Amino acid sequence: MYFNIKSNQINFIYHFPICFIVLNYFQCRLMVILVTGLIIFGFLHGKETMVDILNYLLNKGDTHRTLFHNKTTLDKDNKWQNTYGSSAIDSEYLTFERTLHTNGILDEIIDPRTKFIVYDCSKARKDQNGGWSDRIAGIMTTFIISVLSKRKFLINFDMPCLLQDYVMPAHYDWRYNASLLVNRTSSYHNFKNAKHRIIAKYMFDGVDFNRFFKDDVIFLQMNWDFIADFRKRPNVAEDIPWITTYHQVDIYKHIHNFLFKLSPLSVRALHNFSTTQRRRKRIACAHIRRGNNPNMPKDVFRKALPLDPVWEVFDSLNKDEYDLFVASDSDSIKKKAKERFPDNIVDTPGKITHIDRPHTNDPTEGFLKQLLDFYIMIDCDILIVPNHTGFSKLAAFIRNKNYGMYCQQENNLVPCSRYTITDIFPRGKFGIKPTKK
Template sequence: MVLSDTGSEENNSTLHQGKKYMVYDCSYAHGRECGGWSDRLSGMLSVYVISIMTNQTFLVNHDKPCPLQKFLDFRDHNWIYNQESLKKNNLSHQYLSFFCNVPAAVKSHRMKRLIVTFNRDVNFVRMNWDYTEHFRSMKGTGKVVPWITTLQYADIYKHFFNSLFKLKKEMSDYLDHVRGHKHFACAHIRMGESGMVRTTPAELGDIWRFLKKKEKQKFSIFVATDSNLVKKKARELFSRSLVDIHGVITHIDITNKDDQCAGFRKAILDFFMLTLCEELIITRSGFGIIAAYLRQHHTLYCLTRSGVVRCTRLTIHNIFPTPILSPF
């Protein structure tokens, strides 16, 4: 289905002559990076907004490291790209990569420039940044995509995600099984790549002390992280209360050939588990920030240089003022 910004629907299970398509691309058909999970969500958001601005149908072509539709289902809008339809209907197409870049058409703050740039029948676009501030500077955005101009970042992501995606039943059932009837205090701990430390040893100690207090309050503990050492330490500290999602910790842009889907599946499950915890602490990372954006529960904590502080979905940008989802 095609869901316009006003809520109208039409069938889009195949590509048709006379229509135009904006396709978020993270596929093996086009090489190089897509970024991590938060990069991909930010990129999909930007492509989706441009599709509305240019009156095109939004689709997703995602098979790196495996098809996104293995884990996420569509709601009213069927966003799953069908390659066979492109060949069958002989549609014109182009691939444009703006990975870690801002298109000149977006920088121009002119909606007409977007129409000129994304002018083929099918526009495959790779993006990994959130262009919301640029969109807000474009004349007419408030009429075409009102939620970009009226909602705060947290609610923009919630509106975008909940309009298009839902967790596959198998994934949702698995999380229900993991959670059981327990109450959870959770943490997302991003340690960072070599040369880019996100969480220092002292700050890590602050998180462990925080979670120890929650454990004494009879919370079960869940920790999502990009570090096997952190996961090992969590198992040592919370041997009686830690609940884990099994699987190998990987960066979804750098998966082993033997692990095309398992690492991605674990990342998606970790992400959605964070959205369901009664209490959550996040570090400076897009993965944890977007999970916090999508949460129903409101008990949220942010790790700062001064320690763990209370925050909310709506104040994350004040706590972490340096841009993370759109570093420009």
Template sequence: MQSNMLCRCSRRTKCITFVFCVVVSSFTLIWRLFGTWPLSKQRFYYEPVRQIVTNEPTSHVIRNQSNPYQYMFGPALVPNIPEEYFHSHLNDKYIIYRCDGNGLCGGLADREEGIVAGFLISQMVGRKFGIRFTVPCDISTFLQPNLVNWTVDTGNFRSFTMRRVEVIDHDAWKLREQMIKMDLNVSYPEDVVYFKVNQEFIQYLLKNKHFKTLKWAVNLTVPEIYNVIYRRLFQLRPHLDQQFHKFQIRARARNRKLVCTQIRVWKNPTIPNDYDPGQRLDLNIIWDFLKQYNDSSKYSIFVSTDSEDVRKTGVRLFPDAIVDIGGNIVHIERSSGQQVCGGFAKVILDQLVLSTCDVLILTSSGIGRIASFVRGTSDELYCTSKGKVERCSLSDPGYIPYGW
């Protein structure tokens, strides 16, 4: 057998060497027969899928039809997981993320944290998953289901037992700690559990005993789990999909690379009622860093921000290289008025663009952090730290801060 040729054991070989040869040969045979290691040792490999963008701005984008995940421009990577690894035989109970005007939900990244946590819990306990997200506008206006149908008709739940698990900020911190040792089926026996949190739960849920049953997730990192879940749940509605692809074609015309930054200013004239963190980021370190890419023959520069002043500064400093997604800048929890829904669409597109950038520079922003998860690689990833821009990695300790 070919596998036996990996080791050649002579009569003078010690017994321990012989045993080692047998073990190695056996594992090699398993690999050749089944194409994978036993689950406890299994590590899923990335499948780098890149969209093909032609040089002409009017040309069409060719999608890779063999991959179920869309929006794979630039260096974006996604774990390649067999579909049969996901729990598909679900019971008639539900975990439903709910943000429908009953209390605060947070900004877009806060809500995405709750959605991703809710979906992971639903998989851990074998339940169906749904999203009821109607404030400030119905999320289904902008996003539609991809591989998971998360639309639900709550009118069918009249005879069901229900429970609300809706906690934010410090109360959410307490709950995620409790969930490490929680028996989720015992703690939440109701037919429908409405779930809403605005903090990062995945790094706690993966310590729960139920998590070990998830063949698709058991060997993934926290960023990889976000990457997979976000892509499984969402795809753009056609009108935004068209806008997104037109942006990519324009930005990458003539084989230019897309260089992006997400600048979170917090309280500022554009969003005057946002939280004030006190110490302000020195924006000059970002502008100075971007100057090396100020060559419109090689690069396009995209600035996503919560400040109209920052947006205008980017245009002024890099007039030939700048590319932008039109629309008002809003905070979907704190802004109000007729412009909010249009601004909601912009922030969704902004985040998706960030997930495709060849170079990505981040500040302290949940929008940018989740975009980097969906981007799926630490290549050309930079963070602001201690008054400078420096390389960072999705696996760095502290990349996911405790208070997030």
């Protein structure tokens, strides 16, 4: 069995006998057991997985591990950055990352022939982009299109504020810079909602995307998820093996953690929330969306779900063990929660603001507040998700727990998990699309 062992691995193996000189007998025995176990694991699971794990062990916390830009990571030991919006390295994630590197779109070398796909959520377009879940769904779809079209993936996001001020590149530098337009042609395409049908045959029928995308730099606006549709594309497994084998929510989780990590600004804000608000070990969260209301007068109307099922779950919890958090687009809902659970309710600072319809509020303050709400829900021990919103569904996709979830259907709360939420709520941007919009 042949392994493609790199220089740092050779140095590790070459210096292994020195342990018998500089380490005591018991430490050496432990090292022998660990290395033997790793070799056996490689024989059982394949050389690529073993080499990836060895690479990770040797490079942990050191670099972005051969991806796009080789930059030192922000303090890997930072508790808050590791807690929110990140997941442990596992063999599934390593396989996901390796396939991205293999197909060439993550190569560090950029030359005049390099072509790009850019998810565009910029002020330059003067168009609505939807809320956070619309934008993440659009980023996911654009990322998959970039893999299928073998183009570099970038994000141009400054609406209402610069994305990298709040979430930064994790293992791939997606930051757009206008200088790449020098001596390159470009074009803009709006495929939001049902407008994606313009390129349906390229997305789903297997026709080469580059027969439609003629220019060097393609700017896209998208806001729907098409994972289920991409799976029907002929021979899609040759380009994206994981799209046919991973669950939809795990694809979201892996791509999210591959692309994003919290910025120092967001880390500090979450640290402040934890130190000033949190008093108990566990936290239970509910998302309650009202739509058009005094806080969001320009939002669409949404059917109000009853509050009693949510309050009943909160009532049943041991108040000495649980803090309670309500993410909502309505101050009146937050007021009711505070009145009912005055000693346990915690909250994030700032005014409630829809990031695409800020009304008179400060959009940057509103952007940080909704981002804090999102990452708090990712880390909740109990999460209640309503039917008619993508915000908490997306948090459920990315959370690290597969338990402690309820899906609200009218008067009922149904126990659910990351893997069943789209079965219970099959329609919307992450599932069955409307026929006309």
